[in-house]
Amino acid sequence: MLLMLLVAAGLWGLGVVMGTSRRARLGTLAALYLVVLAVHVGLASGHPLRLAVGGDLRGWLILGGIAALVAVYALAVRGLKARAEEGDVTEEPARGEFRPGELDRYARHIVLREIGGLGQRRLKEARVLVVGAGGLGSPALLYLAAAGVGTIGVIDDDEVDAGNLQRQIIHTDSGIGMPKVFSAEKAMKALNPYVEVRPYKRRLDEEIAATLLADYDVVLDGTDNFGTRYLVNKACVAAGKPLISGALSQWEGQVSVFHPAEDGPCYQCIFPEAPAPGLAPSCAEAGVLGPLPGVVGSMMAVECIKLIAGAGSVLRGEMLIYDALWGETRKIGLKRRADCACCGEKG
Numbered sequence: 230m231l232l233m234l235l236v237a238a239g240l241w242g243l244g245v246v247m248g249t250s251r252r253a254r255l256g257t258l259a260a261l262y263l264v265v266l267a268v269h270v271g272l273a274s275g276h277p278l279r280l281a282v283g284g285d286l287r288g289w290l291i292l293g294g295i296a297a298l299v300a301v302y303a304l305a306v307r308g309l310k311a312r313a314e315e316g317d318v319t320e321e322p323a324r325g326e327f328r329p330g331e332l333d334r335y336a337r338h339i340v341l342r343e344i345g346g347l348g349q350r351r352l353k354e355a356r357v358l359v360v361g362a363g364g365l366g367s368p369a370l371l372y373l374a375a376a377g378v379g380t381i382g383v384i385d386d387d388e389v390d391a392g393n394l395q396r397q398i399i400h401t402d403s404g405i406g407m408p409k410v411f412s413a414e415k416a417m418k419a420l421n422p423y424v425e426v427r428p429y430k431r432r433l434d435e436e437i438a439a440t441l442l443a444d445y446d447v448v449l450d451g452t453d454n455f456g457t458r459y460l461v462n463k464a465c466v467a468a469g470k471p472l473i474s475g476a477l478s479q480w481e482g483q484v485s486v487f488h489p490a491e492d493g494p495c496y497q498c499i500f501p502e503a504p505a506p507g508l509a510p511s512c513a514e515a516g517v518l519g520p521l522p523g524v525v526g527s528m529m530a531v532e533c534i535k536l537i538a539g540a541g542s543v544l545r546g547e548m549l550i551y552d553a554l555w556g557e558t559r560k561i562g563l564k565r566r567a568d569c570a571c572c573g574e575k576g
Contacts, residue, residue: 326353331353335376338377348537348538351539352537353379355446357446358441358447358449359383359451360384361452363385365475365525365526366397366399366526367397367523369451369530369533370413372534374417374421378534379424379425380424380425381424382441382444383428385409386430390406396520399417433457433461439467442464447471447473449475450496453512455503459571465487470490471536472495473529474529475528477521479517480521482528484528486543487499487545492546495565495572547560
């Protein structure tokens with residue numbers, strides 16, 4: 230028997246040297262094993278050839294059984310590995326279904342009576358578009374991703390520069406020069422790999438606004454210019470989508486939910502016209518407290534989560550104003566205007 234094992238080892242080594250495939254080498258050993266079994270079965274006990282290959286059939290049967298068990302185990306492991314790898318790449322859960330590990334991640338939401346499992350599923354199924362990946366967009370994007378909003382789109386044509394980092398916390402020093410949407414995508418995926426992030430590296434304009442908004446349920450506007458704000462508002466009104474809008478100025482911020490389809494005002498009801506140049510300076514011109522966008526952007530994310538989950542009362546028909554310098558907040562009522570150029574009877 231030892232002689233045949235040495236022969237088998239020699240054949241395997243010769244195959245390796247000659248570059249024969251693993252399958253061919255295994256086939257050669259299997260053929261040799263069958264020859265040994267044939268010798269034991271076909272020749273009488275005590276035959277010289279039978280003695281030369283071990284003499285006793287039982288040893289070969291035990292060896293064959295062990296080899297068969299090892300082969301079956303190897304095939305099973307290989308099959309499980311292939312299925313796992315295939316599942317990682319191609320298997321996607323149906324929309325709204327949670328993957329293993331997600332329920333633990335969102336446990337603090339699920340135990341909230343106002344959100345629960347149903348609300349978390351709504352977040353998983355939701356599609357939210359954030360316009361602007363700057364001061365307001367940064368915390369909003371991070372918290373929406375952390376909260377488990379299933380699909381998050383972000384549109385911005387700007388790139389990260391050093392002057393952003395004082396307040397735009399989604400970006401890092403190593404990302405200077407990178408398009409903001411890709412910097413934001415990287416941070417969101419690092420925070421929560423279960424969300425789908427759709428980056429759009431371009432400026433939102435009239436040409437694409439309607440088509441883009443059609444893919445989303447809620448829109449957050451974190452831009453810092455009135456032209457884009459009016460454009461986003463117009464597209465949301467036309468599509469019947471809720472718009473969560475935030476704004477900043479030095480030490481003060483404001484947030485509101487505009488949704489005329491639910492009898493609330495639109496943005497243009499409150500701000501019929503853009504202010505004259507110089508009356509509403511940008512953050513670059515007037516400055517802004519670093520943590521202020523974090524506060525207001527987080528409030529925007531809160532309103533979005535409440536709106537999707539159906540929790541509490543959102544700021545529809547109200548504006549929340551936060552004064553960081555004096556630590557004060559106040560709310561003012563907002564009314565829809567019948568003569569609004571965007572959502573009114575003549576709009």
